[in-house]
Amino acid sequence: xxxxxxxxxxxxxxxxxxxxxxxxxxxxxxxxxxxxxxxxxxxxxxxxxxxxxxxxxxxxxxxxxxxxxxxxxxxxxxxxxxxxxxxxxxxxxxxxxxxxxxxxxxxxxxxxxxxxxxxxxxxxxxxxxxxxxxxxxxxxxxxxxxxxxxxxxxxxxxxxxxxxxxxxxxxxxxxxxxxxxxxxxxxxxxxxxxxxxxxxxxxxxxxxxxxxxxxxxxxxxxxxxxxxxxxxxxxxxxxxxxxxxxxxxxxxxxxxxxxxxxxxxxxxxxxxxxxxxxxxxxxxxxxxxxxxxxxxxxxxxxxxxxxxxxxxxxxxxxxxxxxxxxxxxxxxxxxxxxxxxxxxxxxxxxxxxxxxxxxxxxxxxxxxxxxxxxxxxxxxxxxxxxxxxxxxxxxx
Ligand code: ADP
Ligand code: MG
Numbered sequence: 001x002x003x004x005x006x007x008x009x010x011x012x013x014x015x016x017x018x019x020x021x022x023x024x025x026x027x028x029x030x031x032x033x034x035x036x037x038x039x040x041x042x043x044x045x046x047x048x049x050x051x052x053x054x055x056x057x058x059x060x061x062x063x064x065x066x067x068x069x070x071x072x073x074x075x076x077x078x079x080x081x082x083x084x085x086x087x088x089x090x091x092x093x094x095x096x097x098x099x100x101x102x103x104x105x106x107x108x109x110x111x112x113x114x115x116x117x118x119x120x121x122x123x124x125x126x127x128x129x130x131x132x133x134x135x136x137x138x139x140x141x142x143x144x145x146x147x148x149x150x151x152x153x154x155x156x157x158x159x160x161x162x163x164x165x166x167x168x169x170x171x172x173x174x175x176x177x178x179x180x181x182x183x184x185x186x187x188x189x190x191x192x193x194x195x196x197x198x199x200x201x202x203x204x205x206x207x208x209x210x211x212x213x214x215x216x217x218x219x220x221x222x223x224x225x226x227x228x229x230x231x232x233x234x235x236x237x238x239x240x241x242x243x244x245x246x247x248x249x250x251x252x253x254x255x256x257x258x259x260x261x262x263x264x265x266x267x268x269x270x271x272x273x274x275x276x277x278x279x280x281x282x283x284x285x286x287x288x289x290x291x292x293x294x295x296x297x298x299x300x301x302x303x304x305x306x307x308x309x310x311x312x313x314x315x316x317x318x319x320x321x322x323x324x325x326x327x328x329x330x331x332x333x334x335x336x337x338x339x340x341x342x343x344x345x346x347x348x349x350x351x352x353x354x355x356x357x358x359x360x361x362x363x364x365x366x367x368x369x370x371x372x373x374x375x376x377x378x379x380x381x382x383x384x385x386x387x388x389x390x391x392x393x394x395x396x
Pocket of ligand 1: 077196197198199200220221222292295296318319320321322323324325350351352353354356375
């Protein structure tokens with residue numbers, strides 16, 4: 001895989017696909033981790049006199065313009081972090097964008113409006129995506145892939161544009177791949193996988209191959225509930241997707257055969273609803289009241305997870321242990337994060353919210369082996385799946 005070090009960029013128009021899909025809070029960037037992660041590549045390109053065109057998606061606007069998903073606040077924050085103005089185009093492609101790009105001076109940066117304001121970006125139809133990719137490619141001389149968080153998607157700006165322009169990986173993608181390779185080749189054991197979060201449907205499929213790869217699987221967050229129900233427990237009003245229960249049962253069987261323990265929480269912090277001011281209590285996993293929801297793993301579970309993590313040589317963590325955004329339900333996530341920082345293991349954190357959680361809880365990213373910008377992308381990589389955005393870089 002070529003990197004930007006192998007590219008001539010001086011004076012050239014360089015289209016850089018980044019993943020600046022960051023959480024916004026009332027028009028303000030709530031967590032700028034992904035913007036910071038894009039800086040090494042963007043700074044190198046501007047220092048080398050490239051005319052840099054930055055593009056990204058934000059959220060799921062559904063293929064049409066929607067001001068709630070405008071990248072304008074992200075462009076402003078990027079400008080602050082880069083220490084130079086980032087011009088913003090109100091459209092993603094078209095004549096006005098072409099004119100703005102033509103006027104772009106070497107060493108300057110322009111950012112395009114949300115790629116997903118155009119339905120073709122995510123279309124399943126190759127021809128439709130291709131037409132949009134033609135327009136994007138027409139803006140530039142060279143393409144740089146640095147949006148790791150979107151590389152598992154066969155989208156126009158991720159996949160099709162790379163077929164149309166000379167291309168290379170940015171530093172973020174190179175670093176992500178180097179870190180992920182430590183989870184797929186010559187894994188140092190014991191290898192502990194910690195899973196949590198709320199996007200259970202998106203992640204559940206990964207568990208099968210993780211059972212084969214890992215020595216221990218620790219499950220917290222809403223991910224734990226289908227397993228608990230499969231074991232015959234009641235989980236009250238906890239977040240639960242019923243169609244996962246049968247699969248959870250099969251994973252428990254598979255894990256028993258493989259000799260890979262799936263460790264579930266033995267206690268929970270429960271409350272009537274996810275709010276900081278609601279009364280809460282600690283209950284054992286078999287005593288979740290019918291009108292309460294599990295919002296964090298309990299202290300006993302957190303300690304037992306931490307002990308496993310401290311004994312590991314490799315740790316992969318995806319998904320917070322509880323609703324960390326609310327202080328009363330952040331302890332489980334904090335304890336797990338602390339164990340990772342205290343462990344001798346190579347620690348890998350994937351998942352947008354997991355990365356945001358450790359930053360929000362005050363941990364330095366440098367205290368971990370690698371904090372990935374990609375949740376879905378890193379999960380697919382560790383399963384051994386081919387990421388379209390990476391494959392297209394490696395092919396030529
Ligand atoms: P990531 O982005 O790291 O992959 P997810 O998107 O799957 O993680 O999930 C993150 C969300 O999971 C957080 O907003 C957190 O509040 C929520 N969460 C964690 N535990 C629970 C729980 N027990 N019940 C409901 N939501 C939870
Ligand atoms: Mg998430």
